[in-house]
Amino acid sequence: MSLLDAATTAQLKAYLGNLRRPIELVASLGDDSKSADTRALLTEIVAASDKVTARFDGSDARRPSFTIGATGETARVTFAGLPLGHEFTSLILALLHVGGHPPKEEADLLDQARGLDGPLQFETFFSLTCQNCPDVVQALNMIAALNPNASHVAIDGALFQGEVDTRKIMAVPTIFLNGEPFGQGRMDLAQIVAKLDTGSTARAAEKIAAMAPFDVLVVGGGPAGAAAAIYAARKGIRTGVVAERFGGQVLDTMGIENFISVSKTEGPKLVSHLEQHVKDYDVDVINLQKAIKLSPANGDGLATIELEGGASLRAKTVILSTGARWRQMGVPGEDEYRNRGVAYCPHCDGPLYKGKRVAVIGGGNSGVEAAIDLAGIVAHVTLIEFDSQLRADAVLQSKLRSLPNVTIEVSAMSTEVVGNGDKVTGLVYRHRETGEDHTLDLDGIFVQIGLVPNTEWLKGSVALSNRGEIEIDARGETNIHGVFAAGDVTTVPYKQIVIAMGEGSKAALSAFDYLIRH
Structure with missing residues (x-):
């Protein structure tokens, strides 16, 4: 064999x-x-x-x-x-x-x-x-x-x-x-x-502190950040990328079938190609560093990015591309039982729930796709949707409804994750029309309700929308001269990889134009 x-x-x-x-x-x-x-x-x-x-x-x-x-x-x-x-x-x-x-x-x-x-x-x-x-x-x-x-x-x-x-x-x-x-x-x-x-943090901070100011400093290493770095470096200007983890949210994406010219790929593979493409140019990649504060340029014309490890980076222009993360339910028990029954990646953790009962929170494409995938592994899936109807594409809804081990609950508001101290044992939800509370006996809960922009560290420094997204103009510039933004962290609609790359490229070209004019 x-x-x-x-x-x-x-x-x-x-x-x-x-x-x-x-x-x-x-x-x-x-x-x-x-x-x-x-x-x-x-x-x-x-x-x-x-x-x-x-x-x-x-x-x-x-x-x-x-x-x-x-x-x-x-x-x-x-x-x-x-x-x-x-x-x-x-x-x-x-x-x-x-x-x-x-x-x-x-x-x-x-x-x-x-x-x-x-x-x-x-x-x-x-x-x-x-x-x-x-x-x-x-x-x-x-x-x-x-x-x-x-x-x-x-x-x-x-x-x-x-x-x-x-x-x-x-x-x-x-x-x-x-x-x-x-x-x-x-x-x-x-x-x-x-x-x-244990000594690596101090050594890294010392190395970062010795770096000369950048012409363009990209904060974030996802598709928008990678594209921005490549476009900036191709202009022959001093370019740096600082990121908590290179690749960002794409690393957690299983199948990618809408990246134009590539019929199908996977997130980690795409990130590997992005990283290699960035390394083809003279770009300083500063990985495993979390930005915690942005200070606009002062008299010397240099903006400052402070890092969690204690070091700072300075640059003539900055491109913010810190992306987004999974949105949480925000109900009692969610934090307590994260990774103990509350999960955000059905592809990763689904096999651990073989033969068990789970819920999926969210009736958009991500939620319905997760429910379909899990139905082939677990004993039963209950899909919980806050709205009065599912929001996923019709073809996905049709597939979901054809599965015998799936229950769909709409107009349902999750109110509490229940556990026994060690792991999840259930979920409480309230029917929004009747006001009745229901408890599901479960082993796992997969949350698929969208993304939240990573902008908490920017409050008070750049203008943010009521959703926390960075407000930008048609050129990708924020309300601070010399500070640009791109990708899922901004107000640009349709959070897609190909759009983020285009926005990152545009932000880099705008930053270069700013440099030659100022």
Whole structure:
């Protein structure tokens, strides 16, 4: 039985040609079908390279699982489950990095990872449908491959449901370090190393403080920010990008089918291309830095962006492109049970609710699409919509109504998330026409009610709409001369990736025009 098609097998052989030292795979298998598939996959990997061998006599209690180790050394990378889907790339990279092929990361960052003190025993719970999980799995595998004080086990939560329940895993990716909770959600190598290396914040602040003023400083690294940086850099002016995480909200987007000229892609893949395109130019990318204050230009003609880490950046012009984040319900219990039954990414966390009862909040396209996806996994979905009718496209509504395990409640206002102290047990909603309160017994609640602009830090500095969006003119300029804005954070309607890119490009051209005129 072959799990890989001919094209994938050919690619695998080509990748494994980069191995610099022999590696050994040791599998712990049971009698189930996933174990049989794991054996087949490892056999195909062995056939693709004479530097890879495999044994099937492992003693790990998690079955199926397998370790990846340099021959003659203790293995420090383990997959518990079958790493296909989004995690197949994680498997290939783990093979390469354990086999001595250098990771494609900055040399300073790799040195930081090698120098981390141990012991560092990581465990990550992931799902194969999670687009946020590969970054975490790949980063921790990289640390384990580089640092003899570190190890990492990547665990498919859908295959080890008993352990998920026992350890109260309600969202992926969830990371444990030495048996204790370490983090949840997307984290890349730089973020993880920064969290482990306590001196990194001070070093970063010192490095930032030494930077010369920019001609254009872009705040935010999503599609608008990336486009702005590229257009500014192409003018030959000194350009910088400061971002809390490069890619922004697009990193959490599963399928993208309306990006013109690309029939279909995924958020993380698009962000990777954006980041590489920015790096093609002379742009200073300052990542993992959160802006907390904007001060307009004073007598020296330089605006100031203050950062959470204590450093500041100065620039002749600023482009604000801080994007938006998921809107919350704002009801009692939501904060308390976030990532313990309250979730915002059905693609990521849906498999953890297999056979359980969930609700989706929101009757727009995102909410209805989430309900359709979840209906194929969970026992039952209740869709809750505040309005008197669903707002999703007709074709989506038709598909939703055809599903036997979906209930739709309209004119329903969510009023409370109910839990037992550990996890969600229900949702209370009020029927807006009758005034009656209803309680649903649930295991999970997926919130899909739109976006909120990331502008809290800008209140009092630039003009904002009553929705908190930055007000801009036709050229993308704010009420402050030399300060521009672009993307989902602004009053421009229709929050779309292609629109954000166009707005970012326009803001950069406007900033350049401002520079040459002033």
